[in-house]
Amino acid sequence: MSEPPWCHAQAHCLAECYAGAAFVRIGAVVKYLAFAAAGAALLTSPALAEEVESSTNWLQIEGLYKADAMANVRGGVDRGIRLLGNGEIMAEADLARFGWRGARAKIHFLSVHGEVPNDLAGTMQGVDNIEVENNRSKLYQAWIEQSFAGERAALLIGMVDLNSEFYQNDAAGLLIAPAFGIGSELAATGPNGPSIFPSTALAARLRITDGKGAYANVALFNAKAGVLGDDGGVDFKMRDGALAIAEAGIAGNGKLAAGYWRYTKHQGDIRSVDADGAAEGRITQGAYLLAETPSLGGGADGRDIRGFARIGLSDGDTTPYRGGWQAGLLVENAGGTGSQLSLGVNQARLSSKFRRNAAETGQPLGRTETGVELTYSQPITPFLSVQPDVQYIFNPSANPRIKDAVLVGLRFTVTIPGN
Secondary structure: OOOOHHHHHHHHHHHHHHHHHHHHHHHHHHHHHHHHHHHHHHHOOHHHHHHHHHHOOOEEEEEEEEEEEEEEEEEEOOOEEEEEEEEEEEEEEEHHHHOOOOEEEEEEEEEEEEOOOHHHHOOOOOOOOOOOOOOEEEEEEEEEEEEEOOOOEEEEEEEEOHHHOOOOOHHHOOOOOHHHOOOHHHHOOOOOOOOEOOEOEEEEEEEEEOOOOEEEEEEEEEOOOOOEOEOOOOOOOOOOOEEEEEEEEEEEOEEEEEEEEEEOOOEEEEEEEOOOOOEEEEOOEEEEEEEEOOOOOOOOOOOEEEEEEEEEEEOOOOOOEEEEEEEEEEEEOOOOOOOEEEEEEEEEEEOHHHHHHHHHOOOOOOOEEEEEEEEEEEEEEOOEEEEEEEEEEEOHHHOOOOEEEEEEEEEEEEEEOOO
């Protein structure tokens, strides 16, 4: 039986509406990029750069803007496209300019806006490392660092991104999936998450090196994250205790390191309760290992290959995660000078307590969620790069009712280099 003419008209109308909406939303991204690109072009002009450098060698100011379009094209919770963006401005000063030898300071602002692609994919770990639930402009980092002992030791105090100091692989930096930034078994802890994107916390970090590549980092972070721009602002009282973390390793041409972290105050067990029905208190803790291969490049074309791998474990009592692992490759100058190609695999392993809780609600879960990502970044101008991205998520949220998700994305990055 043929469809009546009004069905064809309605379908044509809907197609035009969806196409129009897509053009409007993409137009918004283009507008943001145009403003950012104009600023970058102005600030990277040779005349201005020379003028700034001559007067502010002690001060480095940098900026960047990322605009993402991420579409879930198959499986997951729903199909569709989501747009989001993140702008950052950073300034770092050498305080020797003012007579304070061995000291430097940094201030870092960010503004995040847009939608949440993971609402379409339905994963536990997320699919885009700039997606947030609340759009805000805020102070992100503000710290002072003092070096001593012949610059083999340094004490840093202030609002600090934990992932910039711990649990970090440079070779994983191009990948967009959040799990490649920091392991989910640590990212999901704390009263409102640890001191990582998009909110940091007050911290003190001591770093000691031997001058040859060996290092040890120890730090104490406020367990509750919060910065100027968040509801409640900065938490100075530390009523929720602290997160202690330590990492030691060897870095240089390659990296091998191990870390351990532990909260000082009890957090609620996700399953066990006391006689009054309240969650039993547990000390949340975990450990991780990470490695990065030495450079495998050196060819005439400038191509360089590095690999990374890491694994993390936690107690699994206070979060959905028992642990996870990530591994991948980064190829520098893969398609010409400045281009990058990266392939990564990540897997989160759910805790038995979380799975038992879900089963009791009638929703049995699998043990793992696994993601594979392939991404490529190509510079278009000295300050603009384009990065297509493809992700395949096996068993999103470890939920057998959610089909494997396929996401296709495009990231535009505008950078304003420092003087």
